[in-house]
Amino acid sequence: MISQWLSRFCGLMLGVVLLAGEAHAEEKIYIVTSLPDLADIAARIGGDLVTVESLAKGIEDPHGVPIKPSFVPKLNRAQVLIVMGLEYEHSWIPALVTESRNSKIVKGNSGYIDVSLKVTPKEVPTDLSRAKGELHPAGNPHFNLDPEGGRLIAQTIAEGLTLNFPQHRATFEANLKVFLAQLNAKIRDWEILARPLHGVKFISYHQDFTYFADRFGMDYVGTIELKPGIEPTASHLVELMQNMKTVGAKIVLREPHFSEKVPNQIAAQVGGLVVKLPIMVGGSPEVKTYFDLIEYNIRELLKAAQVAGVAGKV
Amino acid sequence: MRTQLQLRVLIGLIILAFGIVGGLGPVFAQNPGVPAASEVENLKKQMALMEEQLRQLRLQVDKMAGQPVAPGSAGPPAASTADPALEKRLGEVENKADAALTATKKSFASQFNPSLSLAIDTIGSYKSNAQGFNPGDGTGTRDAGGRVNNSRPAGADFNLRTAELFISADVDPFTRAYAVINASADAANGDEATMGVEEAAIVTTRLPYNLTVRGGRFFADFGTLPHRHDHDLPFVDRPPSIDTFIGGESQTNGVEVSWLAPTPFYLRASGTIGNKLGADSREGVTNVNSRPIKGLTYLGRLQTYFDLNDDHNLELGGSIVETPNAEDITNSGRFERRLVGMDFRYRWYPLGSGVRQSLTIAGELLHDIGEADPVNGGRRTDVFGNPVRQGAWGGYVYAEYRLSKQWRPGFRFDYFQLQSEPLLVTNPLTGLPASTLNATGHRTDNRTWSPYLTWFPSEFQRLRLQYNRSVRGNAQSADEFFLQWTVFLGSHSHGFSERE
Numbered sequence: 082m083i084s085q086w087l088s089r090f091c092g093l094m095l096g097v098v099l100l101a102g103e104a105h106a107e108e109k110i111y112i113v114t115s116l117p118d119l120a121d122i123a124a125r126i127g128g129d130l131v132t133v134e135s136l137a138k139g140i141e142d143p144h145g146v147p148i149k150p151s152f153v154p155k156l157n158r159a160q161v162l163i164v165m166g167l168e169y170e171h172s173w174i175p176a177l178v179t180e181s182r183n184s185k186i187v188k189g190n191s192g193y194i195d196v197s198l199k200v201t202p203k204e205v206p207t208d209l210s211r212a213k214g215e216l217h218p219a220g221n222p223h224f225n226l227d228p229e230g231g232r233l234i235a236q237t238i239a240e241g242l243t244l245n246f247p248q249h250r251a252t253f254e255a256n257l258k259v260f261l262a263q264l265n266a267k268i269r270d271w272e273i274l275a276r277p278l279h280g281v282k283f284i285s286y287h288q289d290f291t292y293f294a295d296r297f298g299m300d301y302v303g304t305i306e307l308k309p310g311i312e313p314t315a316s317h318l319v320e321l322m323q324n325m326k327t328v329g330a331k332i333v334l335r336e337p338h339f340s341e342k343v344p345n346q347i348a349a350q351v352g353g354l355v356v357k358l359p360i361m362v363g364g365s366p367e368v369k370t371y372f373d374l375i376e377y378n379i380r381e382l383l384k385a386a387q388v389a390g391v392a393g394k395v
Numbered sequence: 396m397r398t399q400l401q402l403r404v405l406i407g408l409i410i411l412a413f414g415i416v417g418g419l420g421p422v423f424a425q426n427p428g429v430p431a432a433s434e435v436e437n438l439k440k441q442m443a444l445m446e447e448q449l450r451q452l453r454l455q456v457d458k459m460a461g462q463p464v465a466p467g468s469a470g471p472p473a474a475s476t477a478d479p480a481l482e483k484r485l486g487e488v489e490n491k492a493d494a495a496l497t498a499t500k501k502s503f504a505s506q507f508n509p510s511l512s513l514a515i516d517t518i519g520s521y522k523s524n525a526q527g528f529n530p531g532d533g534t535g536t537r538d539a540g541g542r543v544n545n546s547r548p549a550g551a552d553f554n555l556r557t558a559e560l561f562i563s564a565d566v567d568p569f570t571r572a573y574a575v576i577n578a579s580a581d582a583a584n585g586d587e588a589t590m591g592v593e594e595a596a597i598v599t600t601r602l603p604y605n606l607t608v609r610g611g612r613f614f615a616d617f618g619t620l621p622h623r624h625d626h627d628l629p630f631v632d633r634p635p636s637i638d639t640f641i642g643g644e645s646q647t648n649g650v651e652v653s654w655l656a657p658t659p660f661y662l663r664a665s666g667t668i669g670n671k672l673g674a675d676s677r678e679g680v681t682n683v684n685s686r687p688i689k690g691l692t693y694l695g696r697l698q699t700y701f702d703l704n705d706d707h708n709l710e711l712g713g714s715i716v717e718t719p720n721a722e723d724i725t726n727s728g729r730f731e732r733r734l735v736g737m738d739f740r741y742r743w744y745p746l747g748s749g750v751r752q753s754l755t756i757a758g759e760l761l762h763d764i765g766e767a768d769p770v771n772g773g774r775r776t777d778v779f780g781n782p783v784r785q786g787a788w789g790g791y792v793y794a795e796y797r798l799s800k801q802w803r804p805g806f807r808f809d810y811f812q813l814q815s816e817p818l819l820v821t822n823p824l825t826g827l828p829a830s831t832l833n834a835t836g837h838r839t840d841n842r843t844w845s846p847y848l849t850w851f852p853s854e855f856q857r858l859r860l861q862y863n864r865s866v867r868g869n870a871q872s873a874d875e876f877f878l879q880w881t882v883f884l885g886s887h888s889h890g891f892s893e894r895e
């Protein structure tokens with residue numbers, strides 16, 4: 082009696098699972114990304130073949146996204162997971178991947194696409210002591226803020242998708258070509274647009290504008306955080322402001338997930354001004370795509386530099 | 396009748412087990428050599444990826460030399476010129492690429508090395524009085540919760556609570572394993588630190604149908620805080636109700652099967668068969684003696700989670716543990732341990748600013764409806780010697796507010812009815828031994844109010860100050876102060892079940 086019911090139940094469950102599998106085969110490729118920039122670029126590369134979803138939203142702290150159990154079913158269904166890498170998401174992605182029970186997207190397997198593979202990381206710690214801070218152990222992971230970083234991200238995503246879905250290689254390559262052609266044109270425009278930013282001195286809350294500053298010739302004076310992820314001490318702030326006064330830095334960048342209190346105080350002390358800049362797509366309502374992100378940051382900085390009277394001559 | 400029913404359930408379980416095993420056979424057969432072949436395939440793919448990276452590096456060199464390269468060009472690398480300076484640079488970059496390749500290979504190897512972390516948890520405390528009862532039968536002072544000689548003595552104390560080593564690694568493509576080795580100096584053990592294996596378990600990673608099997612010694616899936624290690628709790632001490640009803644951490648030796656439902660929302664179920672539940676549980680069952688099948692402990696848990704919107708979420712769970720015969724094989728009498736638990740967790744964590752401003756309200760409610768008497772290690776009886784069920788309630792609720800990235804004040808209230816007390820404690824209202832209900836039907840209970848404040852100088856260091864005011868039956872109420880200092884060395888893993 083029991084075994085009869087059990088065999089019926091097992092048969093039913095098997096049927097459900099098989100049906101679900103069949104249904105899946107007809108659907109689009111389901112891609113999950115850690116951050117929204119990756120989702121925007123992956124959607125461009127995958128085109129009509131894919132459905133993309135980012136776990137984090139643009140205004141969040143990308144280093145400290147809360148581990149929400151609602152992410153688990155998404156990762157469980159994901160055919161591909163795209164991450165920034167360089168330990169950017171170390172506090173939340175590994176635990177979620179383990180809980181998702183999806184071996185495809187485990188680090189080292191083909192469904193795990195790490196877009197930092199082509200990036201030469203900056204600020205790599207020479208020793209692995211935590212006394213240097215806790216959030217950038219493999220070097221600075223904020224390479225998405227440099228449009229050249231966007232190029233590498235797009236190329237890695239196209240390769241990763243081709244590896245997983247070789248039958249769609251032609252589509253991915255064609256979409257990549259279109260994306261890169263647009264990006265190249267934009268980069269040429271942005272380099273001209275950003276010329277007045279050359280030599281402009283600034284600080285930010287977190288060490289996240291390194292790649293951006295290097296690209297557009299800006300001068301990074303320091304960060305409010307003592308080390309990446311460590312809140313400032315009073316003596317550190319005093320030293321920072323002294324530094325700013327000495328070199329004449331007027332611009333204080335604030336990322337949306339940091340409190341405005343300390344940046345405002347510093348700006349008041351040194352007679353400068355605070356600029357709120359997103360570090361991911363969606364970090365500001367106007368920033369809907371990766372191209373928007375770069376353009377918005379350049380334009381906001383230009384405005385601020387002009388107001389502060391520190392913009393260079395073109 | 397009852398035995399017959401249990402026999403049938405047992406047979407059912409065996410059939411189910413065979414069903415699962417039988418179901419696995421065809422799965423592996425359908426995809427012959429799934430893991431082994433795909434591993435090789437993966438390695439091949441990774442090698443291809445590396446070659447591609449090398450090619451890209453060459454492309455970059457050409458670009459550096461000022462040669463126009465079509466963006467994202469998939470064509471062959473441009474022919475190198477005879478320029479010796481360029482040749483030198485190319486050579487340098489190739490060396491760099493080789494070094495990178497070697498490093499990548501190294502990191503592949505390191506994936507087979509265990510990840511290690513060490514938590515050091517040290518506590519300074521002061522307690523005004525011990526709140527113990529002395530039954531006068533030579534068995535020592537009893538904590539009103541029922542455990543012998545296990546209450547913190549009154550007075551000041553500095554205590555290295557734990558130096559806990561966490562080791563975990565993949566065993567092979569199908570399993571991983573972890574162990575938590577603890578050196579702890581308990582007040583009850585004198586000053587000497589004793590080494591113990593808190594957990595050592597094997598976990599499958601590639602079972603189909605979202606199934607995971609865990610076996611060995613582990614903290615069983617019951618409630619939310621019972622399976623957390625001491626240093627991972629949001630407070631200094633484990634809530635007294637949980638500590639009393641479970642018996643410390645929810646440790647067991649056994650096997651657990653858990654399942655993630657293929658639903659669009661989070662739904663997880665688990666079932667466990669183990670020796671016992673509770674690291675310090677005193678039910679007469681130990682890990683040492685064998686026991687009849689009905690002397691094993693059976694657990695079940697169901698949990699789910701909902702995003703109410705981007706900023707608010709709610710987590711709900713229900714658990715049950717049943718030991719049909721809470722005794723080892725040498726005893727003949729039957730007494731049952733049965734606990735049911737409900738837990739909830741509400742969180743307000745605004746998307747952009749949750750890291751520095753958020754609120755958590757969470758709690759657990761336990762109901763002990765077994766016949767076991769944790770104090771006397773037998774069946775619970777009333778004053779007339781008739782068996783009675785515990786019917787005791789217990790639980791806690793706490794709220795924690797994050798003021799900034801570093802500061803988190805909180806408040807916890809804990810309540811539990813004493814499962815049983817030494818008979819010398821007299822109910823002041825009825826004049827009867829306190830194990831019986833008093834005239835109004837109320838049982839002797841324990842209440843603890845605990846404000847606390849946590850400070851995080853960094854993600855890996857934490858200081859916590861806590862005050863406990865506890866009122867326990869007719870015993871004198873006690874005040875307790877704690878200062879806890881905890882650090883984490885190595886790859887402090889943010890495990891899913893330890894999430895904030």
Ligand SMILES: [Zn+2]
Nearest residue numbers: 216288289309
């Ligand atoms: Zn960062």
